[in-house]
Amino acid sequence: xxxxxxxxxxxxxxxxxxxxxxxxxxxxxxxxxxxxxxxxxxxxxxxxxxxxxxxxxxxxxxxxxxxxxxxxxxxxxxxxxxxxxxxxxxxxxxxxxxxxxxxxxxxxxxxxxxxxxxxxxxxxxxxxxxxxxxxxxxxxxxxxxxxxxxxxxxxxxxxxxxxxxxxxxxxxxxxxxxxxxxxxxxxxxxxxxxxxxxxxxxxxxxxxxxxxxxxxxxxxxxxxxxxxxxxxxxxxxxxxxxxxxxxxxxxxxxxxxxxxx
Numbered sequence: 001x002x003x004x005x006x007x008x009x010x011x012x013x014x015x016x017x018x019x020x021x022x023x024x025x026x027x028x029x030x031x032x033x034x035x036x037x038x039x040x041x042x043x044x045x046x047x048x049x050x051x052x053x054x055x056x057x058x059x060x061x062x063x064x065x066x067x068x069x070x071x072x073x074x075x076x077x078x079x080x081x082x083x084x085x086x087x088x089x090x091x092x093x094x095x096x097x098x099x100x101x102x103x104x105x106x107x108x109x110x111x112x113x114x115x116x117x118x119x120x121x122x123x124x125x126x127x128x129x130x131x132x133x134x135x136x137x138x139x140x141x142x143x144x145x146x147x148x149x150x151x152x153x154x155x156x157x158x159x160x161x162x163x164x165x166x167x168x169x170x171x172x173x174x175x176x177x178x179x180x181x182x183x184x185x186x187x188x189x190x191x192x193x194x195x196x197x198x199x200x201x202x203x204x205x206x207x208x209x210x211x212x213x214x215x216x217x218x219x220x221x222x223x224x225x226x227x228x229x230x231x232x233x234x235x236x237x238x239x240x241x242x243x244x245x246x247x248x249x250x251x252x253x254x255x256x257x258x259x260x261x
Contacts, residue, residue, distance in 0.1 A: 007030060012037050115217055119219045
């Protein structure tokens with residue numbers, strides 16, 4: 001499966017999480033997942049099913065099988081897509097992260113299992129979210145950058161642009177809230193990571209900070225919604241929100257919503 005995942009990413013330059021989701025949804029059939037990706041991106045020049053008499057090996061249940069075009073066309077239409085499969089962290093496979101920039105995709109399976117394990121534990125805990133105890137480790141450092149100075153300047157700039165939220169870094173450093181300790185030689189520099197700009201960036205950042213992976217299954221987002229909408233704190237949050245809106249309205253001279261709380 002790692003080979004198929006790497007091939008998919010090589011062909012599409014897709015995010016590893018999206019690549020894995022598409023492959024799992026199409027039972028790890030590379031051509032079917034590629035077609036879905038091209039359709040998702042609105043690309044009409046994707047590979048066609050009829051151009052070859054046979055298709056690459058398909059992995060299903062640990063068995064290898066080569067399908068002809070007719071078989072592939074029929075199975076790809078009738079096979080239901082599994083819904084959010086939850087994989088146990090104790091499944092077969094490496095439990096040690098691979099280090100190195102060129103080996104980042106080697107960790108996709110491990111990260112996916114960890115994310116699914118946390119989501120499973122969260123759901124099984126029921127409504128009492130305050131009693132959630134996850135088996136995932138929350139290390140002091142979830143990311144550590146290698147010495148980028150050993151790489152060519154163009155490659156180093158590419159990595160920094162892809163990994164680091166430069167505007168946030170400049171803003172925080174200019175305000176004296178980040179890396180002032182590094183200037184005094186107390187501790188190492190910290191770098192704000194770039195997160196996926198999909199409307200869930202705050203919880204992506206929280207998940208990255210605690211466990212080192214994005215909140216792609218929306219586990220933390222669902223928890224936040226439950227806390228805001230269906231908890232003993234809901235009314236307090238609402239009163240606090242109304243109070244804040246009232247202050248903002250007064251600042252601009254609008255008293256229409258400055259009602260008594």
